[in-house]
Amino acid sequence: MATISPPGDGPAVELIDVERRFLTPDGRSMTAIRDFSMTVGRGEFVAVVGPTGCGKSTTLGLVSGLSRPTLGAVRIFGEPVTGIDPRVGFVFQTDALFPWRTVVDNVVAGPLFRGRSKEEAYEGARSWLKRVGLAKFENHYPHQLSGGMRKRVALAQTFINEPKILLMDEPFSALDVQTRVVMHEELLNLWSEQQASVIFVTHDLEEAIALADRVYVLTNGPATVKSIYTIDLPRPRVVADIRYQPRFIEISHTIWNDLREEVQAGYSRSAA
Amino acid sequence: MTDVTTLPAAIGESLAAGETPGARAARLRHYKVLAWRWAILVAFLGGWELTAATGLIDPFFFSQPTAVVARLWEWMTEGTAEGPLWFHLWVTMEESLIGFFTGAAAGIVVGIALGRNRMLADVFSIYIKVINSIPRVVLAPIFIMIFGLGLGSKVALSFVMVFFVVFSNAFQGVREADRNMIANAQILGASPWQLTRSVIVPSAMSWIFASLHVSFGFAIVGAIVGEFVGSRYGIGLLINVAKGSFDAAGMYAAIVIIMVVALAADWAMTRLEHKLAKWRPQPHGEQT
Numbered sequence: 001m002a003t004i005s006p007p008g009d010g011p012a013v014e015l016i017d018v019e020r021r022f023l024t025p026d027g028r029s030m031t032a033i034r035d036f037s038m039t040v041g042r043g044e045f046v047a048v049v050g051p052t053g054c055g056k057s058t059t060l061g062l063v064s065g066l067s068r069p070t071l072g073a074v075r076i077f078g079e080p081v082t083g084i085d086p087r088v089g090f091v092f093q094t095d096a097l098f099p100w101r102t103v104v105d106n107v108v109a110g111p112l113f114r115g116r117s118k119e120e121a122y123e124g125a126r127s128w129l130k131r132v133g134l135a136k137f138e139n140h141y142p143h144q145l146s147g148g149m150r151k152r153v154a155l156a157q158t159f160i161n162e163p164k165i166l167l168m169d170e171p172f173s174a175l176d177v178q179t180r181v182v183m184h185e186e187l188l189n190l191w192s193e194q195q196a197s198v199i200f201v202t203h204d205l206e207e208a209i210a211l212a213d214r215v216y217v218l219t220n221g222p223a224t225v226k227s228i229y230t231i232d233l234p235r236p237r238v239v240a241d242i243r244y245q246p247r248f249i250e251i252s253h254t255i256w257n258d259l260r261e262e263v264q265a266g267y268s269r270s271a272a
Numbered sequence: 273m274t275d276v277t278t279l280p281a282a283i284g285e286s287l288a289a290g291e292t293p294g295a296r297a298a299r300l301r302h303y304k305v306l307a308w309r310w311a312i313l314v315a316f317l318g319g320w321e322l323t324a325a326t327g328l329i330d331p332f333f334f335s336q337p338t339a340v341v342a343r344l345w346e347w348m349t350e351g352t353a354e355g356p357l358w359f360h361l362w363v364t365m366e367e368s369l370i371g372f373f374t375g376a377a378a379g380i381v382v383g384i385a386l387g388r389n390r391m392l393a394d395v396f397s398i399y400i401k402v403i404n405s406i407p408r409v410v411l412a413p414i415f416i417m418i419f420g421l422g423l424g425s426k427v428a429l430s431f432v433m434v435f436f437v438v439f440s441n442a443f444q445g446v447r448e449a450d451r452n453m454i455a456n457a458q459i460l461g462a463s464p465w466q467l468t469r470s471v472i473v474p475s476a477m478s479w480i481f482a483s484l485h486v487s488f489g490f491a492i493v494g495a496i497v498g499e500f501v502g503s504r505y506g507i508g509l510l511i512n513v514a515k516g517s518f519d520a521a522g523m524y525a526a527i528v529i530i531m532v533v534a535l536a537a538d539w540a541m542t543r544l545e546h547k548l549a550k551w552r553p554q555p556h557g558e559q560t
Contacts, residue, residue: 096456
């Protein structure tokens, strides 16, 4: 199905006919994703949408190296994924900051784990905190910050490692709508500066369209790719206004018609 | 017990926030709680004293508060029949402290090791369960036989009392560590050792502290039971001697001493915990 690229200069991420099965606690085998193929170009922003619980996050686990595919191949930059790759960054849905560390100590975690010197790490962390607007809060603990500020710390913590591939698992779903739009702007700015490739998993279709170059729509579980849409909205985008543009509404309408069947199928199945 | 100290601070805060009616109600409630606490203490001690004095209960068996206080005073000023009180207290404290620190350290290390290593946990869990099912105090005679009448046997008993409590909490704490946080650390580049040190141990810390609170009491139990069974010094010996001479006041006096020590240790532990856990949000409604 997908062509195999030579190592070293392949696209940022390839998933080729991947299947991933889990063993449920009662000992049965459950298929989360099946016949799943996906390609993310270098510097491309791809969003993945699908009904809740369909297996969207599973794809991120496979790319990050936290889990292995049952069948098929996962490659980054043309090389098979064998473990956690230092070029990958991951922003989680729930708070994954270390609550016992201050903001700045959270941000230095990555560089220190990777053996940088203390001065270098703290210098980098301070400059990243300045970029996400939290310079004054470096000695606060996470519980003293708002949800939006904690997400900004998480972004700084991830971006300081300069990931070439950024995986995001519904990172802003716990934020209120206004904060979320601010975070979208911030993310797009960071992304365009860093030229990373992004896989952004969300259940929010408008978020996906506003941010991404391409949107993958998944089927109800076991998930497979239902359709792929290229979002031709011009960049740079102003996320706060983009949702009122006619082209945005048109795209959103088309994809929603596609997604609705899956959402309804999932709903009737879980209700049955 | 220690929550009492946090109460006025909480009230001060709400007063400062300017919510006058609410603060007033809270202050009144606080006084009410205090009044009841004192009333119950006075009623208990007064009732004890009175019933003993009037012969309703036999002071030979139950003693009476004034006699207990008199005995404590005598022990403190003149020493006990077995030598100075402070020496006995020190012996018991030494046994408890050594047992507590070695037991807690071993419990933490083994708990974290087994918590991090599935294979080790699967192999050893059955043995730990088996040994854990032994009531610890029955080991006292065995330890006395092996380690003699001195320090060693009491420390050993304190150690096993403390070890299993701390171990099981440390183990549980490691298992309860947040999966997302672990995944986050791994992706940020943590090696297994870095992961243990900077994520697993800190997140298990609140579990471990919860066990340390209880287990200092257990360390004292271990030392005292050991002293009962066979010793030359210690508070346990004082109780044993008092029992032998039907000195009820002496037994209660020894109990009061142990109570004070255990409360002081608990207080110190709470202070230390607050200091180490300054990253945690202030608990709301912790009051009693």
